[in-house]
Amino acid sequence: MMVEKEDLGLSLSLSFPDNNKNSTTTNNPLHHQLNLIPSSSPFNLFHKTSWTDSFPSSDRNSETCRVETRTFLKGIDVNRLPATADADEEAGVSSPNSTISSVSGNKRSERETNNCEEHEMERASDEEDGETSRKKLRLSKDQSAVLEETFKEHNTLNPKQKLALAKRLGLRPRQVEVWFQNRRARTKLKQTEVDCEFLKRCCENLTEENRRLQKEVQELRALKLSPQFYMQMTPPTTLTMCPSCERVAGPQSSSGPTSTHVGPAQHRPMPFNLWANTPKSLHPRS
DNA sequence: TTATCCTCGCCAATTACCTCA
DNA sequence: CCTGAGGTAATTGGCGAGGAT
Numbered sequence: 001m002m003v004e005k006e007d008l009g010l011s012l013s014l015s016f017p018d019n020n021k022n023s024t025t026t027n028n029p030l031h032h033q034l035n036l037i038p039s040s041s042p043f044n045l046f047h048k049t050s051w052t053d054s055f056p057s058s059d060r061n062s063e064t065c066r067v068e069t070r071t072f073l074k075g076i077d078v079n080r081l082p083a084t085a086d087a088d089e090e091a092g093v094s095s096p097n098s099t100i101s102s103v104s105g106n107k108r109s110e111r112e113t114n115n116c117e118e119h120e121m122e123r124a125s126d127e128e129d130g131e132t133s134r135k136k137l138r139l140s141k142d143q144s145a146v147l148e149e150t151f152k153e154h155n156t157l158n159p160k161q162k163l164a165l166a167k168r169l170g171l172r173p174r175q176v177e178v179w180f181q182n183r184r185a186r187t188k189l190k191q192t193e194v195d196c197e198f199l200k201r202c203c204e205n206l207t208e209e210n211r212r213l214q215k216e217v218q219e220l221r222a223l224k225l226s227p228q229f230y231m232q233m234t235p236p237t238t239l240t241m242c243p244s245c246e247r248v249a250g251p252q253s254s255s256g257p258t259s260t261h262v263g264p265a266q267h268r269p270m271p272f273n274l275w276a277n278t279p280k281s282l283h284p285r286s
Numbered sequence: 287t288t289a290t291c292c293t294c295g296c297c298a299a300t301t302a303c304c305t306c307a
Numbered sequence: 308c309c310t311g312a313g314g315t316a317a318t319t320g321g322c323g324a325g326g327a328t
Contacts, residue, residue: 137316137317138304138305138315138316139316156295156296159295174317175316177295177296178317179315179316181296181297181317182315182316182317184296184297185297185298188297188298
């Protein structure tokens with residue numbers, strides 16, 4: 001049984017026990033195959049890798065890309081960086097829009113009172129003119145593709161890589177960082193879904209197996225209690241073992257076991273597997 | 287050497303916004 | 308046009324690691 005999903009460029013495949021011999025997912029205790037990335041990529045989801053700082057230079061004009069799918073909101077291009085944003089980010093200083101950008105979360109900005117005030121002021125002014133309150137930009141297809149490609153190779157970025165990628169895409173480093181965080185979260189969510197599905201199937205299979213075994217036990221108990229049981233038994237065609245002395249006997253003749261054995265009523269050879277895994281309380285030896 | 291503080295990066299949860307049926 | 312659902316960018320708060328003192 002194989003389940004596959006294709007979403008957000010994620011390829012999810014789940015192999016169940018009957019065909020998961022090739023599972024190599026090390027971070028999954030269930031040992032079922034999980035491919036949350038295109039199968040061609042050797043990328044390991046939870047393995048942080050350090051990669052070279054060099055990015056292949058894009059021959060595509062990022063500005064052109066942005067213009068293509070640029071979102072206009074109330075006349076404002078939320079995809080366009082503020083005039084000073086680039087310079088600020090290059091210098092490692094957040095732009096007003098990304099007051100929180102070079103740091104993670106507001107708590108960071110709380111430590112930077114200046115930035116915080118700046119942010120508050122901007123918020124206030126935003127409410128006044130209602131133009132830029134938490135504008136939500138939609139990444140262009142090209143931007144998403146590049147981010148996705150980068151993510152396939154490495155699901156985390158070091159600051160240098162983040163800066164380079166942001167510059168290449170015309171985004172703020174904070175946006176790149178956020179994108180990677182959200183992308184990791186989506187990946188994890190997908191994997192959790194696959195895990196749940198797998199466990200669900202495991203549970204179903206075990207329930208069915210348990211039901212089957214219970215039924216088998218009941219049948220064996222009924223057979224054991226039945227007086228005709230031994231008489232109706234078809235002679236075993238293979239090796240048999242005496243349940244009492246546990247000696248293996250050859251194919252049974254019509255006269256029963258060898259003369260060294262006692263009468264069949266108390267001491268009858270049984271098929272080999274009949275007593276295997278049988279609880280002691282059911283064993284004929286008493 | 288140890289304790290404390292600070293910075294940074296990541297994560298989980300949540301919010302806010304956008305798109306689409 | 309309105310609306311709800313789903314997707315996702317962005318925010319928030321917490322935690323641990325590592326460096327400085």
